[in-house]
Amino acid sequence: MLPAAGALAVIAGLGALHASAEDATGPAVRAAVHAVIARQIEAFRHDDGPAAFALASPHIQALFGSADGFMAMVRHAYQPVYRPQSVTFGPIGSEHGQVTQDVDLIGQDGRSARAHYTMEREKDGSWRIDGCALTLGNDVGT
Template structure:
């Protein structure tokens, strides 16, 4: 990794951390996304599961393809995206447990909650904000991790 890539990765991790802190301290409780159809729930969970499966195979191109255009634009390449995931998102990169929970509205976005136990055995909740593309398909528009202690703040 070049110095420029490392600087870009550090800046992106800082941005994602700031987003995580905003989600963790957002104040208002998330509302259940009741208007999400069963077909959309299945599609959303399928996209997320496919990305996690790609992480497990270390298939950066495939994993990157499940990210929203905004996320792909932030990272620019599958390699940089995968490096960020390896460094900042170990629980979803190599989960022991990956269990879908409810879909909620969080900061105005349809967001899939997932109970995750990472490779270190520690549980986290992963929040996956989703975006629907013009063709009707769903893409992942980020991932925010919260530990159980953060839920009690």
């Protein structure tokens, strides 16, 4: 059995853990994550490769090496994200210690898609996009 002081420390620690888990997907984080994703989609709409690439995590930037390589991949594999007709932010969550954000899209071809973003918090407190899994068609939203 823990002494009273030890029990209070454990309870306080659990409270802090619960609060940090809530904060991880709370309103301030949600607003910051939405802003980053929206800015990147807007950069894609304007073919502003440097701006879009700047919002990718250092890991993603290292994978593609340049804004041109990154934009070529997005144009080829992520058309609904590159040129959406509509964008609707869905649930924010957490997976494997990373914040995730679902975004429902309608692409230029009229097909539905869901982009499942994985976000990364940088040392300076800013958010960057660390990955995006795209699901196309009828299975979106299920």
